Amino acid sequence: MADVENGSGAAAPRKRADARRNEATLLDAAAAAFVESGVNVPVRDIAARAGVGVGTIYRHFPTRADLIVAVYRHQIEACAGAGPVLLAERDRPHDALARWIGMFVDFLVTKHGLAEVLRSDAAAFQALHASFIDRLVPVCRQLLEAAAAAGEIRPGLDAYELLRGVGNLCVGAGSDPRYNPRHLVELLIAGLRIQ
Amino acid sequence: MADVENGSGAAAPRKRADARRNEATLLDAAAAAFVESGVNVPVRDIAARAGVGVGTIYRHFPTRADLIVAVYRHQIEACAGAGPVLLAERDRPHDALARWIGMFVDFLVTKHGLAEVLRSDAAAFQALHASFIDRLVPVCRQLLEAAAAAGEIRPGLDAYELLRGVGNLCVGAGSDPRYNPRHLVELLIAGLRIQ
DNA sequence: TTGCCAAACGGAACGAAGTTCCGTACGGTC
DNA sequence: GACCGTACGGAACTTCGTTCCGTTTGGCAA
Incomplete structure (x- = not known):
């Protein structure tokens, strides 16, 4: 939560393009899923909505x-x-x-x-x-x-x-x-x- | 919850001795488990503590x-x-x-x-x-x-x-x-x- | 006392959900 | 264009609630 902030740029290894894309997609999918099913919507549902595997969610958002x-x-x-x-x-x-x-x-x-x-x-x-x-x-x-x-x-x-x-x-x-x-x-x- | 009350005795089929014994044992085990692990303690834990199968819990207490x-x-x-x-x-x-x-x-x-x-x-x-x-x-x-x-x-x-x-x-x-x-x-x- | 049978039991099995893991794919760089 | 490490996908494992069914047993009648 404290690193990989844009701005200062010190020691921020810059993520790969697909990773940045997936993160944005996941945020959209999660927001939509939260609205529709509440914040306790199953992880698999969010993954399916975003078109990614569950592993990808856990990589970007460990909890x-x-x-x-x-x-x-x-x-x-x-x-x-x-x-x-x-x-x-x-x-x-x-x-x-x-x-x-x-x-x-x-x-x-x-x-x-x-x-x-x-x-x-x-x-x-x-x-x-x-x-x-x-x-x-x-x-x-x-x-x-x-x-x-x-x-x-x-x-x-x-x-x-x-x-x-x-x-x-x-x-x-x-x-x-x-x-x-x-x-x-x-x-x-x-x-x-x-x- | 409304039937099988001792007292009036109308249409209360009187449960079997082992059933009554298990119900009491389960109440004790559940009370102890609640104190130790909270009311969300896994059903299996209560069953194990009482020495009964999980089916027995569900028979006495559906939820x-x-x-x-x-x-x-x-x-x-x-x-x-x-x-x-x-x-x-x-x-x-x-x-x-x-x-x-x-x-x-x-x-x-x-x-x-x-x-x-x-x-x-x-x-x-x-x-x-x-x-x-x-x-x-x-x-x-x-x-x-x-x-x-x-x-x-x-x-x-x-x-x-x-x-x-x-x-x-x-x-x-x-x-x-x-x-x-x-x-x-x-x-x-x-x-x-x-x- | 014995035999019957329905009540009661135990726990295997199933489903839902979180989490981990690893072989594969691919983006970035030299 | 080749290489390498990041990132991906989803199968597999775990935990837990819940159901189901073959087996046991208490109560009663003969």
Whole structure:
């Protein structure tokens, strides 16, 4: 995840043309398969959709988490970038926090099964945490600290814990018409507020 | 789940002695296996521990959910029974609600993986919902309504949604030292309070 | 006590899915 | 154009849930 970045170019051996082509094809196929069948779609299905062997998937993306991260990297980046913007736009940091959490919820609930896999901390999902959580936690912390500094929320809640919690609340969203995570996330954010 | 109850005895064909013995052995083995390896322990492991074939497990407990329900039935019953007691004991219904939710959290976080399976609504987990959720939702609703009637919380939150949410927040508890669901559950309950 | 039979048992067998491995193909370079 | 190492494909292996069926056995009636 840290090497083979375009840009600096130091010690990046430049992959073969067919490898680059396959990686792009796989990302497209995975994105489509995720939409259609959720992020837990069988590896074979993605391979078939991309017209490659399963070995090729494992070469490019050793774990399912690597593939998920690659597919959703742009959206995570957009979400992370929106944090400071919201903070600058809004007068009340608590408002910015609520909106930002809302964006995160929107992202999660539109991806079948993504919240489920976000919760795991097994070795296989190291990459997920490294890329998703580690990217978003600092943003969330900034929002929390701004709201706490403004005296709008009680301080002390850990950003990681909040994000994990919100992620957990989104588990199973969409598969149960009686359950709407947004209600509970709103309550959670309301609970933060100083009475 | 509804038949073969001791008691009334109408149309209960009385199972064979070996069947009853195996069922008890299986419950013990499953309870032990759940503690050691979580509720997702492989069926074969439970069978081996009980000294029976896998077919015997499926005969007594067609789905994993049936087994889980049978193992934890007593604890669920105790939790459900505690609701009215707490309500009678406490002056403030919101306090009773908070304590009761705390009991539910305690139950969930001490069972590896139980919260995970609680979230599913796939056909296989019908029994889980029928026994766990359907037993607890009315109790939770009673507490919510009492607190709303006392003017302590804003009305309108669905008991099912709250229980699902609390269950979700407990997903992954214990496998991540940085995540303590109790913090967030407390915030959630605090968020219910009328400001 | 003995014999019968349906209930119950055990575990082989099957299917789905993840993961590994290795012979083959091919892109890039000399 | 030849060479070499990267990359490919998919068969094979593993794990796990689930089903199925030949065998055993408990309960009962003769």
